[in-house]
Amino acid sequence: MGSPPSEFISSSEPFSYSKEFKPMNPEDFRDKAHKAVDFITDYYKNVETYPVLSQVQPGYLKNLIPETPPNTPESFDTILSDVQNVIIPGMTHWQSPNFFAYFPATISSAAFVGEMLCTCFNVVGFNWIASPAATELEMVVMDWLATMLHLPKSFMFSGSGGGVLQSTTSESILCTLVAARDRVLNEIGVEHVWKLVVYGSDQTHSTYKKACKLAGIDPRNIRSISTRVEDEFSLSPITLREVIEADLKEGLVPVYLCVTMGTTSTTAVDPIKELAEVASKYHIWVHVDAAYGGSACICPEYRHFLDGIEKVDSLSLSPHKWLLSYLDCCCMWIKNPKLIVDALSTNPEYLRNKHSESDSVVSYKDWQVGTGRRFKSLRLWFIIRSYGVENLQNHIRADIQMAITFEQLVRSDVKFEIVVPRRFSLVCFRLKQLNGFDSNCTEFVNKMLLERVNSTGQVYLTHTVVGGIYMLRFAVGATLTEERHVISAWELIKEMANTMVKVDS
Secondary structure, three states: OOOOOHHHOOOOOOOOOOOOOOOOOHHHHHHHHHHHHHHHHHHHHHHHOOOOOOOOOOOHHHHHOOOOOOOOOOOHHHHHHHHHHHHHHHOOOOOOOEOOOOOOOOOOHHHHHHHHHHHHOOOOOOOOOHHHHHHHHHHHHHHHHHHHHHOOOHHOOOOOOOOEEEOHHEEEHHHHHHHHHHHHHHHHOOHHHHHHEEEEEEOOOHHHHHHHOOOOOHHHEEEEEEEOHHOOOOOHHHHHHHHHHHHOOOOEEEEEEEEEEEEOOOEEEOHHHHHHHHHHHOEEEEEEEEOOOOHHHHOOOHHHOOOOOHHEEEEEEOOOOOOOOOOOOEEEEEOOHHHHHHHHOOOOOOHHHHHOOOOOOOOHHHOOOOOOOOOOOHHHHHHHHHHHHHHHHHHHHHHHHHEEEHHHHOOOOEEEEEEEOOOOOOEEHHHHHHHHOHHHHHHHHHHHHHHHHHOOOEEEEEEEEEEEEEEEEEOOOOOOOOHHHHHHHHHHHHHHOOOOOOOOO
């Protein structure tokens, strides 16, 4: 080897370093953790006092934080102070009780403790031997939740299927789509991948198209089937059959259908049973995306939205949206785990062991895109054990009741209308179209109303456009929200509307 560059040649003075660097000193951790818990507790207590929607301008942070990192340690108190004074002003507060924008990111003390332990153990549970408890607790918890949802045994480890915790719905869709793709390509040959066609509605989540592209589906073969206001924006089985038949005539190969139970825009529910019956005639893999609405099905009165689930191949829902679990947590069940393992498995020598080789255990690395995985089942385990099924059902019902309260308030004002039926805890509404004005004017007025409401910082709402109709979305579900927050939000919306629109009584 040649001589090292001059800048690496040692000087007469030995390099100085501290032998006392201990990044995980237990007593130091105890002190900092206590301070952090106090900080977090105060944040939750005071979160209502912050503007829900951040009031900062793009680029605000670069002027408040040094351009270069510190060379020597800074005190923990100083860092926490900067979180308070620099970071919090730049946050949109999803945990505010006045957050009514996107579907919520729910929280709970049980899940927080579970997450603390998950972080504490920091296991990388890619296969059984890497952490037997991590694998087996996940299997148990997935069967528990399947039982709460009254899923058939074909989706459970206690039956012929099984479940896994993914990070997001998009990962669940990607994994099942790859399994469906490979199942077909094993029959027709990989050279025909360009023939594969996938289906969803124009209300299917936007990440669906991204997952399809990642799976190698030709973008021209991603069908986004139009929905109608007359069908409450759910996917029509009749239309689906017509589109499939047209593709077959072109020599294409239908492979995958994404059915949605609770769409993002309006919580539309696709008819699972009828769509699955159509798909089965063409040997199409059916996946149900129940990311938001699925959690409600732990309540018997909402379980009918999953009718026909026994006819589909896979299902996913996200407890972080409505079951108090914090990000990120997406439950995915599959009828035939072998198909997903065949599509995603890797078996490098350094991960081989007698247990995995015997096929007597689950290796969750073969159920997901990546290899490493966290002990996330602790969160769900703590939630279910700490609260019990009955309290979780009441939590769902309470949110829906608050949405019903808001819906009734909207209906009580002649200036407003409910645009689509409320199913869960999302209310889609708008200022009515005024006599003598076209739809463009109505859209402009509602955009102005949304901007004025959000600019106050008191509440945060979002909008959507479905079937050409611009509407406002009021999503109830932030864990700290109470009925008084819903009523106050309505009073603000009504006040802003009254300054814009005058209607003769």
